[in-house]
Amino acid sequence: MDQTQHSSKAAEAQASKPEKTRHCDGFRMFLAALSFSYICKALGGVIMKSSITQIERRFEIPSSISGFIDGGFEIGNLLVIVFVSYFGSKLHRPKLIGTGCFIMGIGSTLTALPHFFMGYYRYATENDISSLGNTTLTCLINQTTSLNETTPEIVENGCVKGSRSYMWIFVLMGNMLRGIGETPIVPLGVSYIDDFAKEGRSSMYLGTLHSIAMIGPILGFTMSSVFAKLYVDIGYVDLSSIRITPQDARWVGAWWLGFIVNGLLCIISSIPFFFLPKIPKRSQKERKCSASLYVLKPDEEKIHMTNLTKQEEQAPANMTGFLRSLKSILTNDLYVIFLILTLLQISSFIGSFTYIFKFIEQQFDQTASQANFVLGIITLPTMTTGMFLGGYIIKKFKLTLVGITKLAFFTSSVAYLFNLLYFLLICENKAFAGLTLTYDGMNPVDSHIDVPLSYCNSDCSCDKNQWEPVCGENGVTYISPCLAGCKSFRDDKKLNNTEFYDCSCISDSGFLNGNHSAHLGECQRDKCKTKYKYYIIFQVILSFFTAMGSTAVMLIMMKCVQPELKSLAMGFHSLVIRTLGGILAPIYYGALIDRTCIKWSFTSCGARGACRLYNSRLFGIIYLGLNISLKTPALFLYVVLIYVMKKKFKTNDNKVLENGRKFTDERNAESVNKNGYYCVPSDEQNSETPL
DSSP: OHHHHHHHHHHHHHHHHHHHTGGGOHHHHHHHHHHHHHHHHHHHHHHHHHTHHHHHHHHTOOHHHHHHHHHHHHHHHHHHHHHHHHHGGGSOHHHHHHHHHHHHHHHHHHHHGGGGTSOSOOSOOSSOTTOTTOGGGSOOTTOOSOSSOOOHHHHHHHHHHHGGGGGHHHHHHHHHHHHHHHTTHHHHHHHHHHHHSOTTOHHHHHHHHHHHHTHHHHHHHHHHHHHHHSBTTTTTSOGGGOOOOTTSTTOOBOHHHHHHHHHHHHHHHHTGGGGSOSSOOOOGGGSSSOSSSSOOOHHHHHHHHHHHHTGGGGSOSSHHHHHHHHHHHHTOHHHHHHHHHHHHHHHHHHHHHHTHHHHHHHHHOOOHHHHHHHIIIIIHHHHHHHHHHHHHHHHHTTOOHHHHHHHHHHHHHHHHHHHHHGGGGOOOOOOEETTTBOTTSSSBOSOSTTOOOOTTTTTSOOOTTOOOOEEETTSOEESOTTTTTOOEEEEETTTTEEEEEOOHHHHTTTOOSSOOOEEESOOOOHHHHHHHHHHHHHHHHHHHHHHHTHHHHHHHHHHTSOGGGHHHHHHHHHHHIIIIIIIHHHHHHHHHHHTTEEEEEEOTTSOEEEEEEEOHHHHHHHHHHHHHHHHHHHHHHHHHHHHHHHHHSOSSSEEEOTTSOEEEOTTOGGGBOTTSOBOOOGGGTTOOOOO
């Protein structure tokens, strides 16, 4: 008896030993390291998205090309995602994630390198860009020579410098490399958590992980806001000689600084993963899907733990097994419906987020710095709260698969409603003489193409391609002081203010009082500033509900496939999303946005560059219309998905999937594993009777 009690106490002490050292367990270290990598991953994505406008202006490229550059991340990810997801679970997952973080850091650094080889940024094509005394800026009556033509020598020299703009290819390559490095982080990280987390806590861990990851976007938006205020060549040129401001359509901020910072952080985040074990040492009490309801003996526990950790290795790690597993998920109707549904939703998100800063700039007259600051400080904390709350609701109410899908449908419906409300906030076009109005600023024009000169500036011999916008006292913006008919100016360098006087086109526009003056810069629209406040309120609410459903969306994918196929299911899902959403969405969004441009810049070679001014109303309709056109069928597919689930799970307590496994309510914690599949206890393995 005493010997039996002694053996029992020894067994209990041995079983409780891992509990005492659980705070040093590799799983918690993995969670901390993965959280840091998620922060770096999100930071890099936000920096790229928030730098799109700056990259367009720096490299003189349209939105369609910048969208292709942004999609380069998905192209790199696409090259290896499926094989990493499928075969990665058989290898050392922490080390694979660490290698990916290191590659991601190298790619981010490569993205910034063109800045150091391109020379100084030229925001104007005239010879003396730092002098306002250039005669092409003001109206010269009866000048006989045309200023619309440039000498062949100047064109040739300009083309040599302009050819450096093709260095955007290095930005594309760096973004592709960053995508390759990011590949193992999500599928292997999530599957690792799902394998080794305590029972019932996977959703909580995922919600917490995504909440912590929002630190990355907050840092990214804050950094981008600060760097966008800094001139691109800061530290290399005399800033007092720069006459443009962040409000100018030609302004380029220090876009490259963010990529360097992110690259260093990614390399640092890779270090901990190389010191983590392949399988964390955990007590059997913390494992999922117990083989019995009693505590196993140490030897039995060791054998059972070994069998469970090799669960995903049961599928043959060869091409035949890969194709058989792929066929299994593609014949799963729940997975296929979910795949199409999320493709539509994520395409809308990726496309809209890529150009959201351009949208804010064009609709509400905000600078890139202001847009980054507002989105980072106001909306992202709301998204963090929404993600955490979504995971908490699922765990608190122990939602079934149908319940999780209904939660995702509800959050998507609310977000859809606020997307519709955005149409009420679309601003009218800017009052721009020569583009939306006649040059005298009095009448609207039917087309912005080749608007004829007015009698107020027809004798000024102006260059229509010159972009030096000035705001007249009549509230109308003119393409240049020359086209406004301004004949003199006063430059106050101390106050950083330049005024133009004797502007004949302003005096002819019905503005009777004053000296008919104008100042550098575009005129602001007061009504749009008021609409901007409502936009921020709507954006906060939309972000909250979108984030609340994000954890539910991820859990749906893992719960509707077999446990040993969840890594492959996530990998194939990422493959489709990145191919048809991540790569294509920014391109067709950008191509349609380019069609709303009414004033293009021109390089020194005469080629079309970046857009200076968009048709604000048409821009808003196309941008928001694309979002709605993608989200509408997604909502209908949610209804179809819920219907198919209810039909497949004929009762609430016992649902049978096509693969023959049991699905039951998650409230029966002992009989449900982390994937939502029923785990047969040892004394019921030969029974088909529902619980």
